[in-house]
Amino acid sequence: MARIEHFNNPNAPKPNSIVVAVTVFVQDEQGRVLLIQRTDNGLWALPGGAQDFGEYIAETAVRETREESGVEVEVTGVVGIYTNPNHVVEYSDGEVRQQFSICFRGRYIGGQPTTSDESSAVKWVARGELDDLSIHPSMRLRIDHGFEQLNAPYIG
Numbered sequence: 167m168a169r170i171e172h173f174n175n176p177n178a179p180k181p182n183s184i185v186v187a188v189t190v191f192v193q194d195e196q197g198r199v200l201l202i203q204r205t206d207n208g209l210w211a212l213p214g215g216a217q218d219f220g221e222y223i224a225e226t227a228v229r230e231t232r233e234e235s236g237v238e239v240e241v242t243g244v245v246g247i248y249t250n251p252n253h254v255v256e257y258s259d260g261e262v263r264q265q266f267s268i269c270f271r272g273r274y275i276g277g278q279p280t281t282s283d284e285s286s287a288v289k290w291v292a293r294g295e296l297d298d299l300s301i302h303p304s305m306r307l308r309i310d311h312g313f314e315q316l317n318a319p320y321i322g
Contacts, residue, residue, distance in 0.1 A: 188268050190271075191311075213234040235280065
C-alpha cells in the first residue's frame, strides 16, 4: 500500500484515524543507528510499526524491528513521543493517519540486517552519513534525539 507523508502542509487531507505506533532507535557497537529504506515511500527510517491487539507496546517495538530489519533488540528506554497534528500520513486505501509514535531506545542483541516486504534496504548508518539519505523531517527529529540522548523523553 502506498503512502504520502504530509508535514506542515495546509492542503493535507484531514486525518480520519490515530494508530498507536512505535519506532526503535538502536545502535551497534560502533555507534551507528539501524535504518531501513521503506518499500512504501522509498524513505529511510527507523524500524517500527503499529501495535497489534494482545501485545505490550515494548513487544511491538521488538517485533517490528525483527520483522523489518532482521535485528533483535531489547527495549531499554524511551527517546520520545511524537504526536505532531501537522504530520499526517495518507494511505492509498483512504486512511489518513495523524502521527502518534513512541520512539523507543533499544539495545542490539543480535541478528544481521536483512530486508523484508517492508524494507528494500537495511543498514547501520553513522551519524555523519545521515545527510546523504532521504529521511522525512519527522523521522530525522527522532534520529537526532536518539543520538543526543536527552535527559528526559521528548514530548511533542
